[in-house]
Structures are given as structure tokens and as C-alpha cells.
Amino acid sequence: MTETTHIAEEGAAPACELIRAPLGLLAELTYRCPLQCPYCSNPLNMEKSPAELTAGEWGDVFQQAARLGVLQVHLSGGEPCLRPDLEDILKHAVAAGLYTNLITSGVTLTRDRLEGLAALGLDHVQLSVQDVDPEAADIISGYKGGAPKKREVARWVRELGLPLTINVVVHRHNIERLPAMIDYAVEVGAGRIEVAHTQYYAWALKNRAALIPTREQFKRSVEITNEARERLKGIIVFDVVAHDHYAVRPKPCMGGWGRNLIDITPTGKVLPCHACEGIPGIEIDNVRTKPLADIWIKGQSFNMFRGTSWMKEPCKSCERREIDWGGCHCQALSMTGDACATDPACELSAFHKDFAKLAEDEAAAPPPPFIYRRIGAYTEVKAAE
Amino acid sequence: MTETITRKRTMMGADSRPSLPKYIKLRHDPGRGRWVILAPERVFNPDDTAVAVLKLCDGTRTVADIAASLAAEYSAPVDEISADITAMLQDLSDKGVVTA
Numbered sequence A: 001m002t003e004t005t006h007i008a009e010e011g012a013a014p015a016c017e018l019i020r021a022p023l024g025l026l027a028e029l030t031y032r033c034p035l036q037c038p039y040c041s042n043p044l045n046m047e048k049s050p051a052e053l054t055a056g057e058w059g060d061v062f063q064q065a066a067r068l069g070v071l072q073v074h075l076s077g078g079e080p081c082l083r084p085d086l087e088d089i090l091k092h093a094v095a096a097g098l099y100t101n102l103i104t105s106g107v108t109l110t111r112d113r114l115e116g117l118a119a120l121g122l123d124h125v126q127l128s129v130q131d132v133d134p135e136a137a138d139i140i141s142g143y144k145g146g147a148p149k150k151r152e153v154a155r156w157v158r159e160l161g162l163p164l165t166i167n168v169v170v171h172r173h174n175i176e177r178l179p180a181m182i183d184y185a186v187e188v189g190a191g192r193i194e195v196a197h198t199q200y201y202a203w204a205l206k207n208r209a210a211l212i213p214t215r216e217q218f219k220r221s222v223e224i225t226n227e228a229r230e231r232l233k234g235i236i237v238f239d240v241v242a243h244d245h246y247a248v249r250p251k252p253c254m255g256g257w258g259r260n261l262i263d264i265t266p267t268g269k270v271l272p273c274h275a276c277e278g279i280p281g282i283e284i285d286n287v288r289t290k291p292l293a294d295i296w297i298k299g300q301s302f303n304m305f306r307g308t309s310w311m312k313e314p315c316k317s318c319e320r321r322e323i324d325w326g327g328c329h330c331q332a333l334s335m336t337g338d339a340c341a342t343d344p345a346c347e348l349s350a351f352h353k354d355f356a357k358l359a360e361d362e363a364a365a366p367p368p369p370f371i372y373r374r375i376g377a378y379t380e381v382k383a384a385e
Numbered sequence B: 001m002t003e004t005i006t007r008k009r010t011m012m013g014a015d016s017r018p019s020l021p022k023y024i025k026l027r028h029d030p031g032r033g034r035w036v037i038l039a040p041e042r043v044f045n046p047d048d049t050a051v052a053v054l055k056l057c058d059g060t061r062t063v064a065d066i067a068a069s070l071a072a073e074y075s076a077p078v079d080e081i082s083a084d085i086t087a088m089l090q091d092l093s094d095k096g097v098v099t100a
Helices: A055-068 A086-095 A111-120 A134-141 A146-159 A175-187 A202-206 A215-231 A292-298 A300-304 A329-336 A352-364 A377-384 B002-006 B048-056 B063-074 B078-094
Strands: A007-009 A024-028 A072-076 A099-104 A124-128 A164-170 A192-197 A237-241 A261-264 A269-271 B025-029 B034-039 B042-046
Touching: A007 B078, A024 A055, A055 A086, A055 A292, A072 A086, A086 A099, A086 A111, A111 A146, A124 A146, A134 A146, A146 A164, A164 A175, A175 A192, A175 A215, A192 A215, A215 A237, A215 A352, A269 A292, A292 A300, B025 B048, B042 B048, B048 B063, B048 B078, B063 B078
Parallel strands: A024 A072, A024 A261, A072 A099, A099 A124, A124 A164, A164 A192, A192 A237
Antiparallel strands: A007 B042, A261 A269, B025 B034, B034 B042
């Protein structure tokens, strides 16, 4: 009898146009971050001093989310540990019965604080590691001395009995060290590693030429990952976020638009996907003005690409339409000018060849300098252009 | 790198005593009307057999004990049950859901 007879991974259920209960809530507690990674998924136009949701407001959101069916909350940012009231926010999440995941760079954590968070009921820590080479890590993150601090944080996580995921964002400057990054995750006691190829939206799109690897590098990284996954079976679980430009078929955006996930920004905007605010005609709701259930079920943004009725050909008649759900709308928009077009990562897209060539050309050229992720940086850059 | 050598895959056998680490949560989800396993950045849907097995994974019972208990409960051949649940627990161990 095989595993699938008894255990199915959630999210893989057969599709229908009925609205499912969401599984996960990405709670972006703040856009502030001590790191300046040029591939950040936060928006380019982050507000300077936004009125962030208070711990009490998050508590209300978590209660609403749990009632709606959300099972897991991912406390993220920016850097969630920059919230001095992170403990209160965590307490609310635990009280709502949610499985809690802290997604952090670790650089501001102390052992005492982590111990306190564990005592409050934190379930899991995802620690980002920019590179195993400390100097390269400093350059990509725009932050000095992160590497030894992260190793220390990883040790504390394991000493406190918390499960650990190491997240590695892969790009042209670290892809050759992927085997060492996998070794690092095993060595620090992680139970899970996320090998996340850079997703070219937001800051990463701005920095694409500085980040994109060659097709050969990408292919090699897939071989390395596949070999390591087999070799390390039962020791560390691999999750891979695929690279789009050298893909054959797209991946489902957010596991399917409005199917599994809700993203809430520091100021309470409720998003079906991180990058969707740039889609023309989208109406973004806010938890400060509407109940979360109303937004999930009836919100214009969540219904814009929910299911398959929005699709055009070749998606409409594609046998994979309920597997990849048409892929990424933001990528379709930026490449084709139409958010309803097939994701250019798909070989059936008329733009697929150009999409791949763009990557190949940029990867073949010397990398330009990074535009670091800073609040206000994008507008400054624009002004300078 | 020395620690990499000490980390080994757990192999489930009749004498293994499986348990759920405290960060793995087997829960009934009333809204969905089914059991769920909450794990780091994962949600699994166990079927009735898996739930019955997991409820017996207390770190004290061996795989053989669990097989015997289920064989008695469902009047099924113990060898068949044993082979089935060993494979299931191996898979769950590889996914980080059970330890032994």
C-alpha cells in the first residue's frame, strides 16, 4: 500500500469552482527589515511609516481566519522580530488555535526572546540563509555579520526543541554553492530546506539581470537538488520553488488564486498574492473595513482569477488548467500586458521563447549592481533615472 | 560537517516505537469534518486508517503492538496490517511527521 492511500497532502484536492476554506495566512507584520536583499517580495513602493496593524487587530484577524478554516499562520514581514509586540501577536495566534510559523532572518533575535516565543507556543521557525559564504551573504543582504549570527540562531532553535526550516533563495551569485547550502541545512539540524529559486516579481524583477542564473547553472542546480533529495531521504525534507524563465510549464500561483492562501500586509490589505496590487482593475480590500470571510468569499480581488472561468486559450482547454491554474498573473501581465494571458513560463504561451531569451541574454551579460531593498529606494532610483 | 554523519534516516521495523513530535499536531478539523496533521509549512489529510495508527503512536507501543491492536479491532490478518502500517510509518517518518 502506498503513502497516497492513507495520507494526502492538503491543497492537492480535485478542483471545482466552489470556494474552499483557506489553509494558510501569511501575516506580514511589518515591511521594516534590517536586511536589504534585492530579491525581496515586498512591494517596491513600501510606505515609510505605515500605520501597521496593532497586536489587537492581528488578534481579531486570527480569530476570523480560524473561523474561516485557516489552520496555519506564517508570521512574516519584512522582519517580524522588529515588532516589539511580536509576543502579543503570537499569543493571539496561539489562542486562535493556529499552527504558528515564524519566518525570520534571525539577525535581531536573542536566545532569551526565542525561548520566550517557544514558551508561548511557537510551532516552527523558518530561518533565511542568504549564502554559506559569509562575505557573499553580507553583499547580497546589504547587512554585515549576518552569517555567524544565523548559525547561532539555528543552534538555539534546535536547542529549544523547535523544528527548523532553512530557506535559501537561489540566484546567480550563490547557485554554485547550492551543495554547500544543503550541507549547511543538514549540519544545523534543519528538518526541512526550501530551495527557492528567485521569483522575479517586485524587487527581484527590478534586479533580474543582477540575479538571474544561466540555463546551464539552473539545470545543474536541479540535478544537485534531485540527487540530494534522494540521498537525504528521511533526514531532511526538500521543498523547491521552481525557476520560471527556464520552466516548461508554470507553477500554480499561490497554489491557485483564492484557493489556499491569504496574504495580509502590515497595514491590513488582504491580497490573493504578494504582487497582485499592480494588476489593473483589481480592488484590494482591508481587514480594517471588512470582515475577512466577506473578503475571501465575495471580494473582487479573490474572485478575479478564482477557478477557471477567467481563462482564455490555451489555458481554457488545457488538461493542466486545474493543476497550474494558469500560472502567475503578474508575470503574464508584465510580459504580455494582459493579466489573463497564459503565464509566459508555459511553453504554450506565445511569449515563452522571448521570456526564456530575456533570461538567457541577461544571464550571459555581466551582472549589474544591485538596487537594494530599502523603504523609499525605488522612488529615489526612479527620480535619478 | 561531522554532524551530517550523525543524522541518519530512521528505518521503521516491528520493534520501532513511533511517536509524534510535539510540533506535529493531529487534530480533528470540525469545519472540514475531517482529521488533519499540522506540520511545519505542511497540512496532511490522513484517512481513517492513518488516524487509527497515529492515535496509537505514543512512543511506548511498538509497530508490532500497533499492528496487533488494529488486527484485533478490525479482525484482519496481522501480517497484512503489519506490512501496511510499517510502510505508512516509514513514509511518515521520511516526511518528518513521526519519529522513532
